[in-house]
Amino acid sequence: MLPLQTEAQSVAATKSLAWTLAQLSPPPGDTSVAAEGWRLVRTPGPDKTDVVSIMRTADIMQSDAEFAGIMIRCRPKSGLQIAFAVITPFHPRSKPKITVGFNRSDMQFQADVIPPGSLIALPNEAEVLAKGIWQSAKELTVDIESEGAKIHGAVSLANLSAAVSQLQANCP
Numbered sequence: 001m002l003p004l005q006t007e008a009q010s011v012a013a014t015k016s017l018a019w020t021l022a023q024l025s026p027p028p029g030d031t032s033v034a035a036e037g038w039r040l041v042r043t044p045g046p047d048k049t050d051v052v053s054i055m056r057t058a059d060i061m062q063s064d065a066e067f068a069g070i071m072i073r074c075r076p077k078s079g080l081q082i083a084f085a086v087i088t089p090f091h092p093r094s095k096p097k098i099t100v101g102f103n104r105s106d107m108q109f110q111a112d113v114i115p116p117g118s119l120i121a122l123p124n125e126a127e128v129l130a131k132g133i134w135q136s137a138k139e140l141t142v143d144i145e146s147e148g149a150k151i152h153g154a155v156s157l158a159n160l161s162a163a164v165s166q167l168q169a170n171c172p
Helices: 007-024 124-131 160-170
Strands: 031-035 038-044 050-057 067-075 079-086 097-102 105-110 112-114 119-121 139-146 149-156
Touching (some): 050 149, 067 149, 067 160, 079 124
Antiparallel strands (some): 031 038, 038 050, 050 067, 079 119, 097 105, 097 139, 112 119, 139 149
């Protein structure tokens, strides 16, 4: 459970929610199905090039209301960035601890918060998981902990292999 918020924090959370929903629900014409359950999304980047990503929403029956889903997006030089979308933003300087579970094993990471705070990115080394072992897993569980707050989520990984292939084919 997250602590009570001040009015300013509540306004910031509302703006962050709007941004998160915009990321997960892009305008028509900017999204397509990468693979069943995954959306391929193009959004304008800060340097006037498209940011291409695949997204999948959380399993709402197994996730806290604060957990929105997973985003895997292209990075320069053929890399992938894995991030989890949350509803209430984290402070941009916080370093949440992430525990991901798959195939009866857990891995822990120190994550970075992507401003404005609604995306929590795994370190670059984690991309091998999306390109490898996660493709044989059915589900990913996620626990995000920072400053006394804890968010739990679950995301189906069905069709991840096809979605990652489609993403890589569309990376700039």
